Amino acid sequence: MRVFVEHNEYFKLPANFETDIIMVGAGAGIAPxxxxxxxxxxxxxxxxxxxxxxxxxxxxxxxYQAEWQQHLKKGSLTKLDVAFSRDQAEKTYLQDHLLENSSDVFGWLENGAQFYVCGDKNRLGGAVLTALTQVVQKEASLSAEDAAAYVKNLRKQRRYLEDVY
Incomplete structure (x- = not known):
């Protein structure tokens, strides 16, 4: 089996321990x-x-279901949203949860949260980026272009970080 490591120097926790974080991961993308x-x-x-x-x-x-439930119980995980796409007739994805929780997502971002995405580049990366842009557009009452600029600025500030493969 061939294995390689791709370095991602920016995909790490914020230096300020008071900073809120939003983590979006699918499949093995939950590991970090x-x-x-x-x-x-x-x-x-x-x-x-x-x-x-x-x-x-x-x-x-x-x-890691039991671990996440323990973190929720202890308060070390503030919020947990899950999407199991094939367990019901209508498929539900992570981007759907972002859109459903748009007010909270935008509120966290406006309060300085960092946003992380880890998982499949083709299926998760683009869909989450699109959904987040829609969240910003809706919650800030911005044009599509201004919402995209907002998200681009999050990237520039290294508050939107991806480890997609």
């Missing part, structure tokens, strides 16, 4: 977020942690 939450617990970070996780099926794909 598991480490993020554990590190924030160890460092006694006061920022809020919101995880949006998706996979095709609940029974076989809710990775």
């Amino acid at each position: 977020f598991r480490a993020f939450v554990v590190e924030r617990v160890e460092r006694e970070a006061t920022g809020h942690n919101w995880l949006l996780f998706g996979n095709p099926h609940f029974t076989t794909g809710f990775l």
Whole structure:
């Protein structure tokens, strides 16, 4: 088996432990977020942690389910939204949860949250970027161009970070 490591120097937790984070991951894309939450617990970070996780099926794909439930119970995970796309007639994806929670997503961003995306580049990366732009457009009452500029500025500030493959 061939293995390679791609360095991503910017995909890391914010230096300020009070900064809120929104983590969007699908499938194995959940792995860095598991480490993020554990590190924030160890460092006694006061920022809020919101995880949006998706996979095709609940029974076989809710990775680290017990850990996430414990983090929710302890308060080290503020919010958890899951999408299991193949478990119901109408498919539900992570971007749907972003749109459904647009007010909260935008509120967190306006309060300085960092936004992370990890998973499949083709299926997750573009869909989340599009949904986030729609969230900003709706919640800030901006044009599509201005909403795209807002998200582009998040990237420039390194508050929108991706590890997509």
